[in-house]
Amino acid sequence: MELMKRYEEAIDWYFRAIQKDAEYKAPHKNLIDVYKALKYSDEQIAELVRKYNLKADYYYYYTGLGYYDNKEYRKSIELFNKTYGCIETLGKAMEKIYNSHGISHDDLRENDKALEMYRKAIEANPKYHSAYYNAAIVYKRMSKLEEAKEWYIKAIKANHRYSYAFNNLGNIYKNEANY
Numbered sequence: 410m411e412l413m414k415r416y417e418e419a420i421d422w423y424f425r426a427i428q429k430d431a432e433y434k435a436p437h438k439n440l441i442d443v444y445k446a447l448k449y450s451d452e453q454i455a456e457l458v459r460k461y462n463l464k465a466d467y468y469y470y471y472t473g474l475g476y477y478d479n480k481e482y483r484k485s486i487e488l489f490n491k492t493y494g495c496i497e498t499l500g501k502a503m504e505k506i507y508n509s510h511g512i513s514h515d516d517l518r519e520n521d522k523a524l525e526m527y528r529k530a531i532e533a534n535p536k537y538h539s540a541y542y543n544a545a546i547v548y549k550r551m552s553k554l555e556e557a558k559e560w561y562i563k564a565i566k567a568n569h570r571y572s573y574a575f576n577n578l579g580n581i582y583k584n585e586a587n588y
């Protein structure tokens with residue numbers, strides 16, 4: 410009983426932290442640990458989100474990032490999918506959600522799904538260089554080097570200071586010179 414009370418107190422403090430700053434990832438990640446310890450269902454978690462009057466889109470997105478950080482990619486994808494149903498406050502940041510969703514698929518080596526999410530991120534914001542860069546990485550891993558080059562160049566055009574894209578493009582050309 411004492412243990413349960415401690416977990417409930419922890420939940421209260423984590424939700425208070427999220428109410429102060431919904432973008433602070435640590436309480437989202439810490440809640441994941443508590444949910445697991447208490448074996449909370451999705452319904453119980455949704456009830457907590459309502460109880461604490463949180464913006465569901467922020468909650469699902471940042472908790473999805475927490476699951477991603479824990480390498481629980483399927484769960485992160487599930488939460489990113491929930492975010493799409495309630496985009497009232499994150500509407501201007503859809504590229505971040507699509508990109509994060511793509512990264513989860515990417516880490517599962519689901520290349521087509523990852524590329525689809527990166528394309529959606531770019532549709533939401535054509536200047537979002539991270540999505541171009543991430544697509545280039547997928548193409549490179551698939552040994553589609555011409556496509557990878559094109560996407561690295563698109564990342565550079567979207568952000569001419571994005572050194573990672575310059576470096577990775579240089580690596581492709583260096584590797585081609587070695588063969």
